[in-house]
Each structure stands twice: as structure tokens, then as C-alpha cells.
Amino acid sequence: MSETLVMVGTAKGLFSLRSSDGRRGFEVSGPALAGEEVYSTCIDTRGPTPRLFAGSTSMHWGPVVRSSDDGGQSWSEEDRAAIAFPEDTGAALGRVWQLTPGSADEPDVIYAGVEPAALFRSEDGGRSFSLLRGLWEHPHRREWNPGGGGLCLHTVLVHPNDPARLLVAVSAAGVYLSDDGGETWRASNAGIVAAFLPGAPIPEFGQCVHKVARDAVDPERLYLQHHDGIYRSDDGGGSWTAMESIGGVDFGFPVVAHPSVADTAYLMPLQGAEYRCTPGGHCTVWRTTDAGKSWSPLTDGLPQNDAHMTILRDGFTTDGDDPAGLYFGTRSGEVYGSADGGDSWRLLAAHLPPVLSVRAAPIG
Numbered sequence: 001m002s003e004t005l006v007m008v009g010t011a012k013g014l015f016s017l018r019s020s021d022g023r024r025g026f027e028v029s030g031p032a033l034a035g036e037e038v039y040s041t042c043i044d045t046r047g048p049t050p051r052l053f054a055g056s057t058s059m060h061w062g063p064v065v066r067s068s069d070d071g072g073q074s075w076s077e078e079d080r081a082a083i084a085f086p087e088d089t090g091a092a093l094g095r096v097w098q099l100t101p102g103s104a105d106e107p108d109v110i111y112a113g114v115e116p117a118a119l120f121r122s123e124d125g126g127r128s129f130s131l132l133r134g135l136w137e138h139p140h141r142r143e144w145n146p147g148g149g150g151l152c153l154h155t156v157l158v159h160p161n162d163p164a165r166l167l168v169a170v171s172a173a174g175v176y177l178s179d180d181g182g183e184t185w186r187a188s189n190a191g192i193v194a195a196f197l198p199g200a201p202i203p204e205f206g207q208c209v210h211k212v213a214r215d216a217v218d219p220e221r222l223y224l225q226h227h228d229g230i231y232r233s234d235d236g237g238g239s240w241t242a243m244e245s246i247g248g249v250d251f252g253f254p255v256v257a258h259p260s261v262a263d264t265a266y267l268m269p270l271q272g273a274e275y276r277c278t279p280g281g282h283c284t285v286w287r288t289t290d291a292g293k294s295w296s297p298l299t300d301g302l303p304q305n306d307a308h309m310t311i312l313r314d315g316f317t318t319d320g321d322d323p324a325g326l327y328f329g330t331r332s333g334e335v336y337g338s339a340d341g342g343d344s345w346r347l348l349a350a351h352l353p354p355v356l357s358v359r360a361a362p363i364g
Helices: none
Strands: 003-010 013-019 027-032 037-044 051-058 062-068 095-101 110-115 118-122 152-158 166-171 174-178 209-214 222-226 229-233 251-257 265-270 285-288 296-298 316-318 326-329 335-338 346-349 355-363
Touching: 003 037, 003 051, 003 326, 003 335, 013 037, 013 346, 037 110, 051 095, 062 095, 095 152, 118 152, 152 209, 166 209, 174 209, 222 251, 251 316, 316 355, 326 355
Parallel strands: 037 095, 037 355, 209 251
Antiparallel strands: 003 013, 003 355, 013 027, 037 051, 051 062, 095 110, 110 118, 110 152, 152 166, 166 174, 209 222, 222 229, 251 265, 265 285, 285 296, 316 326, 326 335, 335 346
């Protein structure tokens, strides 16, 4: 029986939850990288042994990418940052918001989405990264404006059938696509309303996209959580259609696709852009099994009274196992998990520092 690892990045370090009994029980350890803000985590299972990554803010080096090849027992401590903007850009790295493995055919490729919004690519397993200048020098950049969390590139999706096809999402610039491995990019926000912007309600760019996930079976189907709504694309992000709101609520941060079942995705709506907590103090995960035509509440095991929680864009994930494991962490330090695709939930950890990112996978 394989072990399941859940990496929980917090405002004060990295915690690990491990289960070796079929996800019936989890042992919590940490913090590693104590005192560091861990905004991004990644479990790369493409090699013979899993390689773990953490994008954190070091008290000595500032924003860094750390790696571990021994399951998190030790972490790299380099004398130079793996990610740095070239001097001619005049930019300084603020945070590493996203770490994403490349395709299985490119086992040493890792992508990093950062703030200020840019995409970096590593071809040596995360030891060094190079800026993809096609996006950095895009003519739209001078007009990009930061969202509430800054001007961050927070989503990187590599097409499963063509590693040259990349999708990124930037808050608050929108979705951009590349068909040539990041050399050139085009804005792809057709159909996404940006009511908070003056002028045209559907601008070419400037949408405050919070997160994007890809359907498990149809790689051209995407699910998107926006500042002002939830959307679906059936053409790889070329165009977007608004899905029905969930009980009149369509604000939130994360969206997660089921790892193996078609047309199935999960959302955790929050009450408005000002309050940003679970509506009515009810902690509810919502699931669609028909690609967003309808949504069902999942509450078994989740607190339904006075549960005023906030779940950030990377605070909700799946472990990719079968049946699907799902996990989310809150800014109040709880971690909940489900081992049955969301039908039932358990509290796995409590009283942690504010949770910023969660990633999970079965490991050997």
C-alpha cells in the first residue's frame, strides 16, 4: 500500500501529513522551513523517487525555491536563488506563487509562476530557472494591474497531449495561452465579464482570474473561478461560458477538477469580495458532475455552524488517487480531507498557522 503525502504550506513553515493505511489516519509533522511563508508546494512524481518543492520566503535569501529528494527530511539550502530576474528587466522577485511539473516526456522541466507576474522554466529539475521573455515582454504587460494579492502568476497548466501548449492565469490580467512552449502568448478571456473595469464589460485582458483547472478526461475543458463568476471553456481556453452561480454566490478562490472522472469539479465559494469567508458560517464543498450545469453541496463531516473560514486559491487540491482524495486548508489553520471524492470529510489537522498552499500525492 502506497503512502499518501499532503504538503501544507503555511505562513510560518511547511507541514506534512502522511498516511500509510489507505488514508484512514494521517500523522502530522513539521514545521520544516520554520518561520518561512510557503506560498507554493509541489510533489513531482515523474522520477523514480518523488521530488518535493517549496516556494518560500527565506529570512536570509528572500523568495527561494527549495527541493527535497528524501521525502522532506532535508531541504536544499543554496547560496544563490534558483529564480532571479535578469538585470535588464529591472525587476525583483516578490514571491513564488506556483510550481508545476512539465510533461512526462520532459522529466527535468519545472515551471514557476511568480510575482511580479512572470513565468520561469527550469530544465534541470528545479536547480535553476530561466525567464520566459515572451510573456514578460508582452505588449499588454504595461497595462496589467495587480489584484488584491498582488500582480501574481498563480496558475500554470501544461497540456497533457502537447507540452508546447501552456495556459497561465494572472491576477488581475486574465488568461494567456501559448502554443510554442512560451515563446509567444495571446490573451484568451473571451466571454469573461469584468464588471469592475470601466469601459467594455468583456475586455481583451484585465480579468481578475483566481484559478483554473483542467478536466480529467477532456483536456480542452477547463473550469475557472473568477472574481465575478465561475466559467467553463470547451475549446482549451479559446472562449469561456458562465456557469450557474451556487446559491447566488459566485466569488471564491480555488477550483479543483476530479483527477479521473469526466465533467466533475469542485468549488468552495466565499461570501463576497469584502467578507471572503464561507457563506453563513457553513463550510461547504460544491461538486458538479455535469460540467457545471448543476452543483451539489458536500457537507458530511464539515462544520456547519459558526465556521467562518477562508480558503485561498492554492489551498484546495486532489491527490490524484482512486478513489480521489481531496484536501483543503484554511487561513484559520485547519486541514480537512476526503478519501471518497468528497462524499465525506474529516479534520486532519488544526491550530496550524494560516494555510497558504496544499498539494497531495500517493508516493512509493
